Amino acid sequence: MNRNEFSRLLEEKILFLDGSYGTELIKRGHREKLIEILNLTAPDEVRKLQEEYLEAGADIIQTNTFSANRLKLRSYHLEGELERINRAAVKIARSAGSGNQLVFGDLGPTGLFLEPLGELSFELAYQTFQEQARTLIEAGVDGLILETMSDLKELKAAVLAVRDLNSDLPLIAQMTFDDKGLSVTGTSVNIFCSVLNDLEVDVIGLNCSLAPEQMLPLFGELSRYSLKPLSIEPNAGKPALSKGQVIYPTSPLEFALYVKDFVELGANIVGGCCGIGPEHIKAMTGQIGRARPNKRRVEQVQCITSRTRLKQTEPFLLIGERINASARKTLQSQIQKENFSEILRLARDQETEGADAIDLNPGIEKLINREQVKKLVQELDRHSTLPISFDFQDDSLLEVALREYPGRPIINSSTAEEAHLMHRLNLVRRHGGILVVLTMEKEVPETVESRLAAVKKAISIITQTGLSLERIYFDPLVLPHGTGNDYHITLETIRQLNFLGLKTIIGLSNLSVGLPERENLNAAFLALCLEAGLRAVILNSAEQATMKVLSGALELKQLKRVKTEIGQEDHLLNLLLRGQKNELFKTISLQLEEKDPLWLSQHWLSPAMEKIGQLYAERKIFLPHLILAAETAQTAFDFFTSLIPESLSHKKDRIILATVEGDVHDIGKKIVATILKSSGFEVIDLGRNVPAGIIVSECQKNTPDLVGLSAMMTTTVGRVKEVKEALQAAGLAIPVMAGGASMNKELAERFGVQYARDAVEALGLCKRLIIRESKNENHG
Amino acid sequence: MNPEKYNPDISWCLPDKKHFWSRAGLRLSRTSANLELVIKANHLYLLAIKYIDPVIYHLTAPAGFFPARLIPASFENIKSLTVFASTLGQRLDRLINDLGEKNHALEVLLLEAWGSESLETLNRSFDCYLRKNFGPGTRRFSPGYGSVEIRMNSFLVRQLLRIPESEIEVLESGVMLPRKTTTCLIGWYHEQK
Numbered sequence: 011m012n013r014n015e016f017s018r019l020l021e022e023k024i025l026f027l028d029g030s031y032g033t034e035l036i037k038r039g040h041r042e043k044l045i046e047i048l049n050l051t052a053p054d055e056v057r058k059l060q061e062e063y064l065e066a067g068a069d070i071i072q073t074n075t076f077s078a079n080r081l082k083l084r085s086y087h088l089e090g091e092l093e094r095i096n097r098a099a100v101k102i103a104r105s106a107g108s109g110n111q112l113v114f115g116d117l118g119p120t121g122l123f124l125e126p127l128g129e130l131s132f133e134l135a136y137q138t139f140q141e142q143a144r145t146l147i148e149a150g151v152d153g154l155i156l157e158t159m160s161d162l163k164e165l166k167a168a169v170l171a172v173r174d175l176n177s178d179l180p181l182i183a184q185m186t187f188d189d190k191g192l193s194v195t196g197t198s199v200n201i202f203c204s205v206l207n208d209l210e211v212d213v214i215g216l217n218c219s220l221a222p223e224q225m226l227p228l229f230g231e232l233s234r235y236s237l238k239p240l241s242i243e244p245n246a247g248k249p250a251l252s253k254g255q256v257i258y259p260t261s262p263l264e265f266a267l268y269v270k271d272f273v274e275l276g277a278n279i280v281g282g283c284c285g286i287g288p289e290h291i292k293a294m295t296g297q298i299g300r301a302r303p304n305k306r307r308v309e310q311v312q313c314i315t316s317r318t319r320l321k322q323t324e325p326f327l328l329i330g331e332r333i334n335a336s337a338r339k340t341l342q343s344q345i346q347k348e349n350f351s352e353i354l355r356l357a358r359d360q361e362t363e364g365a366d367a368i369d370l371n372p373g374i375e376k377l378i379n380r381e382q383v384k385k386l387v388q389e390l391d392r393h394s395t396l397p398i399s400f401d402f403q404d405d406s407l408l409e410v411a412l413r414e415y416p417g418r419p420i421i422n423s424s425t426a427e428e429a430h431l432m433h434r435l436n437l438v439r440r441h442g443g444i445l446v447v448l449t450m451e452k453e454v455p456e457t458v459e460s461r462l463a464a465v466k467k468a469i470s471i472i473t474q475t476g477l478s479l480e481r482i483y484f485d486p487l488v489l490p491h492g493t494g495n496d497y498h499i500t501l502e503t504i505r506q507l508n509f510l511g512l513k514t515i516i517g518l519s520n521l522s523v524g525l526p527e528r529e530n531l532n533a534a535f536l537a538l539c540l541e542a543g544l545r546a547v548i549l550n551s552a553e554q555a556t557m558k559v560l561s562g563a564l565e566l567k568q569l570k571r572v573k574t575e576i577g578q579e580d581h582l583l584n585l586l587l588r589g590q591k592n593e594l595f596k597t598i599s600l601q602l603e604e605k606d607p608l609w610l611s612q613h614w615l616s617p618a619m620e621k622i623g624q625l626y627a628e629r630k631i632f633l634p635h636l637i638l639a640a641e642t643a644q645t646a647f648d649f650f651t652s653l654i655p656e657s658l659s660h661k662k663d664r665i666i667l668a669t670v671e672g673d674v675h676d677i678g679k680k681i682v683a684t685i686l687k688s689s690g691f692e693v694i695d696l697g698r699n700v701p702a703g704i705i706v707s708e709c710q711k712n713t714p715d716l717v718g719l720s721a722m723m724t725t726t727v728g729r730v731k732e733v734k735e736a737l738q739a740a741g742l743a744i745p746v747m748a749g750g751a752s753m754n755k756e757l758a759e760r761f762g763v764q765y766a767r768d769a770v771e772a773l774g775l776c777k778r779l780i781i782r783e784s785k786n787e788n789h790g
Numbered sequence: 791m792n793p794e795k796y797n798p799d800i801s802w803c804l805p806d807k808k809h810f811w812s813r814a815g816l817r818l819s820r821t822s823a824n825l826e827l828v829i830k831a832n833h834l835y836l837l838a839i840k841y842i843d844p845v846i847y848h849l850t851a852p853a854g855f856f857p858a859r860l861i862p863a864s865f866e867n868i869k870s871l872t873v874f875a876s877t878l879g880q881r882l883d884r885l886i887n888d889l890g891e892k893n894h895a896l897e898v899l900l901l902e903a904w905g906s907e908s909l910e911t912l913n914r915s916f917d918c919y920l921r922k923n924f925g926p927g928t929r930r931f932s933p934g935y936g937s938v939e940i941r942m943n944s945f946l947v948r949q950l951l952r953i954p955e956s957e958i959e960v961l962e963s964g965v966m967l968p969r970k971t972t973t974c975l976i977g978w979y980h981e982q983k
Contacts, residue, residue: 223832227825263804263839267832270807271825297807588826635824637896644893672963676890677902684895699961725940725963 016180027281028063049098062288064107067295073099076118100149115146126388140171153180163416208442215241222268239278246285258285262293276306314397327546330360335373342373363551371401387414412441426468483515508543515546533559586639607653640688668696670729675722793849802915805907814903843879868977878970928977940964
């Protein structure tokens with residue numbers, strides 16, 4: 011099977027993967043330290059498990075080779091069996107069932123950390139994966155799956171190793187995260203997604219460590235941002251020991267329920283990891299059946315990342331220029347001596363000053379070697395610095411840097427000259443990231459037209475490679491003003507490129523080379539460039555005037571560079587709609603430092619609940635959201651009430667609710683009660699099947715401002731009229747509202763009561779009726 | 791003609807998640823952004839299963855055995871009729887009531903929806919089982935719709951199916967307790983042995 015065929019298959023239907031091998035074979039009594047040895051010692055046992063997975067409905071089965079790489083086998087003194095174990099695994103998987111299934115070779119991590127977090131070099135990891143992948147491919151797998159990776163750099167080594175062997179084999183790449191959405195090495199799901207979106211893999215996904223429930227929010231993130239088809243393999247919960255046996259708590263039904271959610275979020279391949287056995291797979295295939303994958307709406311967000319840091323490039327990107335060994339000879343010699351303390355200090359300073367990324371210019375590249383570049387990148391990685399813009403001239407050193415870099419970088423830069431551009435484009439395609447393209451070929455063009463001609467040529471080359479122009483910044487070339495260059499050419503080039511929808515970046519400080527008062531010139535020119543449509547800049551972030559002008563100009567253009575903060579009200583809405591009580595109370599504590607509880611209750615929380623009511627009325631949220639928000643708000647209202655002195659708190663309007671006699675349906679009434687309470691009403695709920703006489707006596711006792719009745723059945727709806735009449739007979743002129751499936755506006759009018767279609771209408775009605783009543787009283 | 795009692799497997803009562811959500815007023819795809827809610831609904835799905843004791847009381851007899859007022863107008867030409875009452879039992883009611891008392895309205899809403907869909911799934915499962923045995927028949931029909939009054943429930947439950955009041959209570963209005971209880975009729979076009 012090739013990548014195109016696999017891609018078509020992924021569009022046609024959701025593919026079912028198998029479950030675990032290790033935990034399942036151990037459960038069946040195998041006590042081998044390395045379960046993969048069963049491929050040689052008990053192949054029938056492995057085949058039997060795979061046949062059970064196939065019978066359960068799996069489309070793809072994995073080879074029993076998770077730990078069968080040289081580094082892991084070495085620790086079991088089985089290094090010499092690598093080829094036999096892997097080849098046998100493919101043969102077993104092929105021979106299981108009817109033989110029509112897809113067989114994917116399974117590659118797990120090496121078990122060692124890569125430099126700089128551990129001792130393993132990128133190269134050795136690369137070779138290790140390549141060796142196992144080669145064996146599996148030669149033995150005849152249909153594709154490969156890289157799984158349970160906790161180090162983005164290790165995963166990248168594996169992807170490159172596979173792709174250098176075979177560019178047309180289907181490849182799935184999965185990482186494992188904790189319940190906070192971080193890998194052991196600090197990579198977030200979003201960073202994983204942004205890096206893997208660029209790499210030559212066919213499917214990206216999550217597996218292991220987490221139960222389905224814990225994995226769901228992380229998968230939600232992946233589903234929002236992944237440009238690739240998605241796979242998912244949760245564990246069957248957290249293992250526990252019971253009678254000496256490891257037990258996984260997630261039942262097949264629970265697993266299947268969540269798989270349905272993953273499918274809803276757009277999963278293309280679903281299966282299970284530790285603790286998931288054939289019963290789970292059977293429940294999953296039964297629940298999902300034969301279905302096409304859901305189409306996802308992917309949010310295309312351009313960003314750059316390091317291993318642990320992600321920065322969006324929109325609306326504006328600021329790159330610090332000061333790690334520039336070309337301009338600072340001391341940096342050059344420090345790199346040669348592998349002393350990176352000054353570089354790390356500069357990285358930290360620029361971050362403090364507000365840079366999104368750091369430009370890394372290693373100076374005269376003939377003076378440095380591959381090892382020094384590797385160490386430099388590793389050191390920056392180890393200190394979790396900002397994402398890097400690699401300002402390298404030498405292609406081979408650039409490639410060394412990119413191999414070592416576990417993130418989505420900027421490659422700065424390429425000319426529009428075909429050979430150079432093609433080479434740099436290949437690096438971008440291989441390692442991922444964003445490319446800066448200069449608006450020149452060999453010589454700097456002197457006119458706007460000739461710079462645009464270079465852009466035109468570059469675009470025709472870029473589009474042939476299939477790379478999106480969203481991943482390209484064009485540099486319109488800033489030349490020293492002091493040597494008589496006309497800055498208007500740069501400005502006009504930016505304007506024209508902006509008009510064409512292309513993104514531009516400049517190296518700002520070139521303008522003022524050799525001139526006094528550089529900061530003033532840089533700041534003024536930057537303002538002009540921003541007005542012309544500039545989208546990114548490489549500058550000296552220590553220049554205060556430049557940074558202030560940048561901040562002001564972006565604000566004028568409503569392009570605040572800092573991430574737009576969620577408005578207080580929106581933040582509150584989010585907390586309410588998600589039922590995040592703890593977070594809500596943290597926010598309340600902060601609010602209480604400035605405002606009193608009565609104000610917060612009336613002017614902060616109440617309007618938020620009204621907004622939520624509107625969202626519900628507009629069908630932008632659904633009933634469960636409304637209820638969750640109301641319940642969450644209720645706790646906050648109660649808290650505020652407890653803080654408001656008795657003398658200040660006004661008497662709450664009181665409402666009696668009841669389901670009429672003969673009717674036992676009260677869900678609608680409960681919802682109404684919840685919404686009313688969350689809006690400050692006192693609610694007395696008399697329950698279900700309540701005779702008219704009891705409603706009357708409770709009204710006499712509690713003197714409510716309004717009575718709300720619920721009637722679901724056609725056989726009970728007439729009781730509403732009975733209650734209304736009984737209230738009148740008792741001399742109680744209390745407004746009555748009614749709702750329920752059998753009630754409608756006409757009927758309500760005939761009974762002399764008000765009709766509320768749903769809880770939000772009931773709330774509005776209560777407010778109107780009670781306010782009207784109190785006005786009448788006042789007039790009276 | 792003696793009614794029979796059948797205790798179905800729980801798997802007969804597991805509602806399709808999409809239907810459950812729809813009954814609760816949600817659409818899965820539009821709610822995907824609020825995954826906390828999805829997780830909550832899943833928890834309740836799994837919880838509800840522990841609180842049901844599904845039972846079906848059923849009786850199949852020639853059409854002439856039943857009073858004419860029980861047979862819907864759309865059932866013409868049937869040779870025989872099955873009546874059955876299905877219930878999820880009282881424990882789910884109690885769970886929902888308890889949560890209601892504590893003002894956990896969201897849980898109540900979702901469990902109500904789950905219960906309704908579960909009961910419908912149970913009815914559908916039994917319906918399929920009957921059709922396999924009895925061949926072509928009418929659509930399943932419940933009193934309260936069309937020409938058969940909901941108050942017929944009392945006759946169905948007490949006199950035909952002879953279900954003790956301790957298991958299913960029928961109010962004067964025709965409403966039954968436990969709340970997740972239904973009565974159904976299916977007419978058969980062939981004679982039954």
